[in-house]
Amino acid sequence: MALATFPGGSGSITSTAQAAPFIPELWSDEIVASYKKNLMFANLVNKMSMVGKKGDTLHIPKPTRGLANIKAANTAVTIQADTETEVQVVVDKHYEYSRMIEDIAGVQALDSMRRFYTEDAGYALAKQIDDDIFSLGMSLGDGVGTSWAHSNSYYLDASTGITPYAADTVTPTDIFSDAGFRELIKLMDDQDVPMDGRFMIVPPAARRDILGIARYNSSDFVDGRATQTGLIGNLYGIDIFVSSNCPVIETAADNAASTVDTKAAILGHKDTFVLAEQMGVRSQTQYKQEYLADLFTADTLYGVKTLRSETGFVIALPN
Numbered sequence: 001m002a003l004a005t006f007p008g009g010s011g012s013i014t015s016t017a018q019a020a021p022f023i024p025e026l027w028s029d030e031i032v033a034s035y036k037k038n039l040m041f042a043n044l045v046n047k048m049s050m051v052g053k054k055g056d057t058l059h060i061p062k063p064t065r066g067l068a069n070i071k072a073a074n075t076a077v078t079i080q081a082d083t084e085t086e087v088q089v090v091v092d093k094h095y096e097y098s099r100m101i102e103d104i105a106g107v108q109a110l111d112s113m114r115r116f117y118t119e120d121a122g123y124a125l126a127k128q129i130d131d132d133i134f135s136l137g138m139s140l141g142d143g144v145g146t147s148w149a150h151s152n153s154y155y156l157d158a159s160t161g162i163t164p165y166a167a168d169t170v171t172p173t174d175i176f177s178d179a180g181f182r183e184l185i186k187l188m189d190d191q192d193v194p195m196d197g198r199f200m201i202v203p204p205a206a207r208r209d210i211l212g213i214a215r216y217n218s219s220d221f222v223d224g225r226a227t228q229t230g231l232i233g234n235l236y237g238i239d240i241f242v243s244s245n246c247p248v249i250e251t252a253a254d255n256a257a258s259t260v261d262t263k264a265a266i267l268g269h270k271d272t273f274v275l276a277e278q279m280g281v282r283s284q285t286q287y288k289q290e291y292l293a294d295l296f297t298a299d300t301l302y303g304v305k306t307l308r309s310e311t312g313f314v315i316a317l318p319n
């Protein structure tokens with residue numbers, strides 16, 4: 001039996017022995033890479049960094065659009081006298097992903113175990129952020145964050161076009177349609193939403209229906225730009241993304257008009273939502289002698305908020 005004296009003996013766990021797979025820098029690089037690869041919604045919204053700043057609230061000015069006024073001869077100019085408002089983003093979301101890895105596993109396991117955990121940690125944290133931004137769909141229009149039925153929520157009625165969404169209304173035939181999509185674009189245009197920065201995120205079933213529309217099967221739909229996570233094409237200047245994270249807003253059991261779940265697609269603009277990131281993804285390891293194991297944790301700290309509720313729309317689609 002090999003023994004060592006304390007202190008200064010040769011029996012310590014070192015970076016070349018049991019702890020080799022758990023060097024924090026290596027974990028961090030792989031987790032951040034996985035995190036960035038799996039983020040989708042967060043990359044489409046207004047992202048503001050609070051890294052290195054103290055405080056728990058980000059104050060974002062929300063000025064009112066001004067008007068051009070006629071300048072009459074020999075009269076003073078007209079002063080814009082709007083009372084400006086602000087949006088406060090509370091940084092209150094702290095999520096973590098932890099694993100306890102015993103020495104025997106660290107010594108005997110393949111490097112693929114580390115790769116799985118780092119990939120899984122990055123995916124889990126990225127998915128949580130996307131889920132939190134999706135939930136902001138309940139605060140679009142006159143919504144207060146508690147219901148998907150509000151003034152900016154619609155479904156694509158197979159017989160009449162777009163119709164305000166309410167419970168027990170969406171049927172399996174109310175699928176994505178070109179006519180309905182053009183009506184939604186008109187709603188954005190009526191709100192004077194900038195053309196640049198528009199996007200739409202749809203559930204997988206809607207992607208199937210979009211790909212079945214003949215006029216979309218052309219080089220104009222997929223324009224050869226660099227690949228983005230979930231990007232499947234561009235329609236009328238709006239990037240279309242597919243996400244399995246689109247939330248279920250009404251289950252089949254709750255919908256008297258349907259036998260399938262209803263999911264929320266989001267049509268929005270870069271300034272519709274904001275993500276305030278105070279601490280990017282970090283990873284830490286700590287040896288727990290009482291367990292003869294390494295405790296590995298990855299975490300992030302952020303806040304999300306609806307910035308311009310009039311610029312985004314929920315589209316209820318059968319899944």
